[in-house]
């Protein structure tokens with residue numbers, strides 16, 4: 751079954767425990783945690799201490815998306831802090847193979863993320879090694895941006911490619927601009943995991959938002 755991962759970037763950060771509880775009760779699958787460093791992306795968000803606190807209260811796996819330079823220096827602390835999935839960007843890894851191996855050695859899922867303007871070809875030699883590919887459907891850095899329509903074609907091409915290579919177990923996660931209205935289209939293109947920040951936390955009734963998004967992708 752396809753997964754929905756609400757991004758806490760759009761949650762009330764002063765009440766994270768109750769925000770997480772609400773989406774967990776509403777049927778979310780993972781909690782998506784956006785880590786930004788003000789260098790790789792033009793914004794700063796949260797780090798290891800918040801992941802540690804989330805781990806205490808979240809009944810759901812923590813899906814940690816590192817939008818940071820030199821991610822290799824932070825695999826250890828985020829894994830120890832409680833990440834269940836750790837995703838790094840292909841654009842910042844000089845030694846991606848080593849970073850992915852490091853994440854997997856921690857006994858957690860390893861993902862590689864790719865920006866809208868980065869060609870899928872840059873993943874060719876790493877696809878066999880990862881648990882998931884995170885396709886960015888906005889330029890990373892902020893919640894609440896518009897879904898880039900060309901992402902659908904990219905998701906379809908990736909899906910076909912994985913199939914051709916017998917790598918159907920590699921999940922496709924899509925992140926950015928996903929709302930109730932376009933969730934079906936994104937799922938149909940081949941997304942296995944839908945990240946949604948403002949599309950869920952931006953609505954007053956998060957459980958209702960999740961129910962409607964789930965219904966849309968069924």
Ligand code: DX5
Nearest residue numbers: 757890891893894927947948
């Ligand atoms: C963007 C982040 C996303 C963001 C998505 O840089 O990686 O996870 O929270 O937010 P929405 O769903 O509002 O586009």
Ligand code: ZN
Nearest residue numbers: 784815925945
């Ligand atoms: Zn994200």
